[in-house]
Amino acid sequence: MFFNGKNLYIEWHEATIPWLKIFAAEPRKELTDCSERTLADLWSAVLICERTMREHYKPDKINVASFGNRLARVHIHIMARFEDDSHFPEPMWGQRQRADRPTQIDRAAFEAKLIAALKQADI
Amino acid sequence: MFFNGKNLYIEWHEATIPWLKIFAAEPRKELTDCSERTLADLWSAVLICERTMREHYKPDKINVASFGNRLARVHIHIMARFEDDSHFPEPMWGQRQRADRPTQIDRAAFEAKLIAALKQADI
Numbered sequence: 001m002f003f004n005g006k007n008l009y010i011e012w013h014e015a016t017i018p019w020l021k022i023f024a025a026e027p028r029k030e031l032t033d034c035s036e037r038t039l040a041d042l043w044s045a046v047l048i049c050e051r052t053m054r055e056h057y058k059p060d061k062i063n064v065a066s067f068g069n070r071l072a073r074v075h076i077h078i079m080a081r082f083e084d085d086s087h088f089p090e091p092m093w094g095q096r097q098r099a100d101r102p103t104q105i106d107r108a109a110f111e112a113k114l115i116a117a118l119k120q121a122d123i
Numbered sequence: 124m125f126f127n128g129k130n131l132y133i134e135w136h137e138a139t140i141p142w143l144k145i146f147a148a149e150p151r152k153e154l155t156d157c158s159e160r161t162l163a164d165l166w167s168a169v170l171i172c173e174r175t176m177r178e179h180y181k182p183d184k185i186n187v188a189s190f191g192n193r194l195a196r197v198h199i200h201i202m203a204r205f206e207d208d209s210h211f212p213e214p215m216w217g218q219r220q221r222a223d224r225p226t227q228i229d230r231a232a233f234e235a236k237l238i239a240a241l242k243q244a245d246i
Contacts, residue, residue, distance in 0.1 A: 029183050032174045043166050051155045062153050062193065065188040069204060069212035072184065081192060089192035091216040 002111050005123045007038040008045055010114075012107065015092070016100040018057050020049055029072045040078060041123050048121060049078045052114045057105075063091060092112040125234050128246045131162040131168055133237075136200065138215070139223040140208050141180050143172055147197040154189065154197055164246050165199060172201045173246060175237045179203065179229075186214060 007026070013019040014098040022045050030033050034042070050062045057082035066076045081088055084098045126133040136142040151157045152222070157165070157181050175187045182203035189199045204211055209223045 030177065031174060031187070032170055032177065032185075039170070047155055047162070052151065054153065054155065061190070061192050062155075063188075063190045063192070064154070065186075065190075067184070067188075067214050069184050069186070069214070073137070091188070091190050091192070091214065092215040093214040121128045 003115055003118060003122065005045075005118060007035075007041040008123070010045070010049070010118075011078065015079075016103070016105075017082065017085050017092075018059070018105050019092070020078045020111070022046065022049065022076045022078065024074040028074050029068070031066065031074060034074060042074075044121055045118065045123055046076055047080060048062075048117045048123070049114065052117055053078065053080045056110045056113060058089070061065055065091070065093075092111065126238055126241060128164065128168075128241060130158075130164040131246070133168070133172070133241075138202075138211045139226070139228075140181070140205065140215075141176055141203040141228050141233070142215070143170065143176075143201045145172065145199045145201065147171055151197050152191070152195040157197060165197075167244055168241065168246055169201060171246070172237065175240055176201065176203045177232065177237060179233045183211070188214070188216075 001009050001011050007025050011021045014023050026038055026039050027028055048118050057080045060083045061081045063079040063081050079092055086096055124132050124134050132146050134144045136144050147157050147161050149161055180203045182205045184204045185203050186202040202215055209219055210217055
């Protein structure tokens, strides 16, 4: 966990693309089980993560997903996708298309930008 | 298309589970390219679709995803998942786990409920 807000926290997912997971702080199964305040912050955080990933990593596409079929606790995946990544154009849960990108993911500078944007939005 | 709102429209995805696609009316690549109004309606529609699916289909889990790696136009998938469906607990883009559910999807009664809820929310 590198960000711990009032109603949500954010972790990296170990992967060869920039991949974040936003967790609702309250342990709920579905989005519609969450409080209004948590839902508002989740949506704002999704958009802030997307915007910051686009600026920082210049991906070809952003992917967003909320499944929780194994871990029934609300969490949202935000992935920066590249045309030469391991699965593109398949979702990261689909069939592998090629070898991993060799790119190093610069986490520290991105985290600083993201945390600043989240704090500015009072999340 | 069975619902055409001010800023979005909704289609069924042909599948053996209840599966909707919410499209932004404005042709944008990423969520953060959409107008504030479209974003607000998309998020409300996601929650209304989830709530109506839960009430009507009693799924084991709702899945939500926005990829657009092939069709770079903002659209959000909302899926009602069941423990005995073809892919559970994998996402619908993952590896098939078993045969399709034989269940008939009752669309008409669900559509009526969903459209009423969307109209009530002024979407």
